Amino acid sequence: MKDFLIDIAELLEEEEIKEEDILEDFEEWDSLTILSIIAFSNEKYGTALSTIEINDSKTVGGLKKLIAGKM
Amino acid sequence: MELKVNLTFHNKKITGILTILPSNIVKFEDEMDNYNFSKAKSLKLKLAMGYNTHRIAKDNTTVSDLCVYGLNYLFEKDYLKKEDIDALILITQSPDYFMPPTSNVIQGKLGLKHDMICLDINQGCAGFEIGLYQAFMLLEQSEVNKVVLLNADILSKKVSKRDRNSNPLIGDGASITIVEKSDKPNVINCNIKMNGTGYDVLMVPAGGFKLPSSPETAEMKEDKAGNFRSLDNLVMKGDEVFNFVQREVPPMIENLLKSSKRDIEEVNYFMFHQPNKFMLRKLADKMKIPYDKMPNNVVENYGNASGVSIPTAICHNISEELKSDDMFLCFAGFGVGLTWASILMNVGHLDFCEFLEY
């Protein structure tokens, strides 16, 4: 999952993000962002995610684990 | 807006359900070439809509054949005695004749007693509910103790084989539901609604007296979507039916529950009419009912045989439970008319609940 932080940072419109960052603290965190993460995860990793799962993962690291677990 | 529960009954029960299926099984794959679906599209739709196999009656089979066969089976097994039948209600839109009533024909073929009521009712998708409330009303009479409700249709004969809107889903069949008095209170609540401005949403345009059948009405014509059908064939405005169901059914059930002072959680199963899988899943999602409480598997196994679809869903999904236990069920039918109807009642300890192959 290389480039994961870069890809997610792009979707969040952030320069740089870290695994400890809390998802809902990002300025751009809204339903469209969640949708784009779902779309991105579908396309790049072939995994289906739900909004609830994404919200429950709480942090960038949690999101990474979530996707990795479904691969 | 409060919907009135317009019918309430007490001391009535269902004691047995038999579903008669034509043994002729037709597979969706074998008919696929009749429609203009691409192969890729067909597979996705197969899963979404529930196309798979359906039961189609042979050409010389009529509704009275299916019903007589089923009733004779019940007589042989001693589940039912001829002389006990006080009323025969037949719900069908594919009768043997315009006249006489097909229920009379069945009564004659079986040699039933003369002191009885025979009644044909022209209803379809909501036919099980309409038939049930008729049975309950008759049972209010002291002389009427046992009513045989027949739902039966062979509408595949009216559907064009080149109509991909309807042909993959249609099925033929019949069901026999025995309804009797009960000494337990057994409150039953029903809600019936009609909207005849939607008469053309699901119809067979020709063959009645408005537009008698002729060589012209038999001509196959192509519609905008590439389906071929004649005026003698069933035509359905799929989008309108879908929206009608989404709009009308959830509030009807909600109000039926409220007026009956029952909670949605108390319902063991929602045995709904089975038009197609997609529609039922969306309905379940909207009403927040889990799929295992609202079965949607009839079309893929047997096809949609109109008013027979609920008895079919019962026999396929919960026959054992209904024989051994008591369940609180919600029935709902919606479609042709437009008609939509629902019933909340306890059903259980059935004497029989099974399929019979014709």
Next chain:
Amino acid sequence: MNNTKKLNEVRKEVVAILQEIRPEFDFSEKIDFIEEGMLDSFDVVTLVTTLDEKFQISIDGMDILPENFATIDSIIELLLKNGAKSESDFS
């Protein structure tokens, strides 16, 4: 809607899904899919089923109207309306 990276990500996915349903049409163009006959009611059923699966949502039956499937943006509106909710949407 503007053309942020995240919007384009979602657009890409939706176009890909549409192309799979009707490979003979080009859904990246800005036209009315329903009026141009690119999507019929069965395609809409397939599309809704696929979107429900891929985005783990359940598009409300009442939203299944032709006008909601006419363009990519209207489809994305549907997804937003029916699915993805962030905590901040409620504050």
